[in-house]
Amino acid sequence: MPPLRPLGQTNLHVTPIAMGCWPISGVTSVDVTREASLATVAAAYDAGINFFDTAYCYGYEGESEQMVGEVLRPHRDKVVIATKGGIHWGPDRKQVRDGRPETLLKECDESLRRLGTDYIDLYYLHGPDPETPVGKSAEAMARLLASGKIRAAGVSNLSTIAQYEEFHSVCPITADQPHYNMLQREIEAERLPWCRAHNVSVNVYWPLMKGMLAGKLRRDHVWDPKDGRQKYPIFVGQEWDRNHDFVDRLRPIAERAGRTVGQLAVAWTIQRPGITAALCGAKRPEQIEEIAAAMTWTLTAEDLAEIDAAIRDRGEVASRPAV
Ligand SMILES: NC(=O)c1ccc[n+]([C@@H]2O[C@H](COP(=O)([O-])OP(=O)(O)OC[C@H]3O[C@@H](n4cnc5c(N)ncnc54)[C@H](OP(=O)(O)O)[C@@H]3O)[C@@H](O)[C@H]2O)c1
Numbered sequence: 001m002p003p004l005r006p007l008g009q010t011n012l013h014v015t016p017i018a019m020g021c022w023p024i025s026g027v028t029s030v031d032v033t034r035e036a037s038l039a040t041v042a043a044a045y046d047a048g049i050n051f052f053d054t055a056y057c058y059g060y061e062g063e064s065e066q067m068v069g070e071v072l073r074p075h076r077d078k079v080v081i082a083t084k085g086g087i088h089w090g091p092d093r094k095q096v097r098d099g100r101p102e103t104l105l106k107e108c109d110e111s112l113r114r115l116g117t118d119y120i121d122l123y124y125l126h127g128p129d130p131e132t133p134v135g136k137s138a139e140a141m142a143r144l145l146a147s148g149k150i151r152a153a154g155v156s157n158l159s160t161i162a163q164y165e166e167f168h169s170v171c172p173i174t175a176d177q178p179h180y181n182m183l184q185r186e187i188e189a190e191r192l193p194w195c196r197a198h199n200v201s202v203n204v205y206w207p208l209m210k211g212m213l214a215g216k217l218r219r220d221h222v223w224d225p226k227d228g229r230q231k232y233p234i235f236v237g238q239e240w241d242r243n244h245d246f247v248d249r250l251r252p253i254a255e256r257a258g259r260t261v262g263q264l265a266v267a268w269t270i271q272r273p274g275i276t277a278a279l280c281g282a283k284r285p286e287q288i289e290e291i292a293a294a295m296t297w298t299l300t301a302e303d304l305a306e307i308d309a310a311i312r313d314r315g316e317v318a319s320r321p322a323v
Pocket residue numbers: 019020021022023029030053054126156157177204205206207208209210211212214216262279280281282283286287288290291322323
């Protein structure tokens with residue numbers, strides 16, 4: 001197993017791969033079963049992953065937090081559980097951002113109950129609430145830290161560096177959670193340098209570009225109507241073709257090392273300077289077992305040069321935020 005990485009300035013240490021527990025909520029992924037979801041969380045732990053990423057809104061009724069809690073309860077002192085507050089489902093099943101302090105305090109208590117634990121290792125503000133200054137949300141996070149209900153505070157989906165500064169001046173940020181992968185690298189301009197300068201961990205979502213970089217979606221894939229990915233431009237038309245061309249460039253690099261494209265995409269991500277962990281979503285044990293093996297692969301200079309050339313030829317992909 002690779003060495004654990006420190007989480008910001010805390011004494012918490014995490015594996016460079018975390019299990020992303022959004023797919024098991026079944027909100028936008030297809031063919032999700034409770035049995036397979038529980039088995040996937042257990043498989044991640046058995047594969048050596050100690051870091052789990054969920055959220056208050058993962059599942060209309062908090063199913064993801066409940067399942068994570070159920071499986072990991074016997075191993076509580078050996079795992080780092082991250083969850084998030086500040087987004088919930090409205091009656092019309094649309095996401096609502098609510099970062100008011102009283103809401104965050106209430107949601108944190110509900111997350112603790114669902115997880116069946118008396119502390120959360122890392123609690124993120126899931127996204128800024130346009131009606132509530134992030135400094136106000138940070139006040140609630142500071143109270144949660146002081147009460148011991150959370151061990152560290154994080155942010156996700158902030159829009160400006162000014163928001164980081166505002167939050168950080170009220171409550172120390174231990175970790176940021178932006179999206180990042182081989183083709184979506186906007187954070188390298190400002191956010192990543194800010195985090196590195198402030199010793200803030202960067203735990204990235206979409207390392208597999210929502211499955212595109214797992215290398216198993218065929219060009220003629222027929223989307224299930226419930227699959228939420230069709231609304232993202234990366235899966236449509238010319239972008240879809242160009243992303244497949246890119247994956248085809250990665251394939252021989254992975255194959256000559258006896259590895260898979262998904263492992264390549266994740267190994268690349270966790271080797272990037274300033275990245276603490278890649279949050280890898282899965283809904284089946286074999287998916288996370290495959291991806292977990294990327295923790296033991298160090299890409300060579302030759303691999304990296306070829307990957308850089310493929311990325312350059314593909315060009316950066318326009319992103320659309322998750323929330
Ligand atoms: N803070 C935020 O706002 C935010 C937003 C998004 C995500 N996140 C977090 O980040 C995590 C990662 O994001 P994500 O789950 O959306 O995307 P991701 O990790 O880039 O991709 C996950 C998808 O890739 C496919 N996959 C994974 N392993 C595979 C394998 N071995 N073989 C083939 N396909 C494989 C699965 O899709 P299929 O099997 O369905 O094809 C899976 O649902 C989330 O689970 C969540 O914890 C946070």
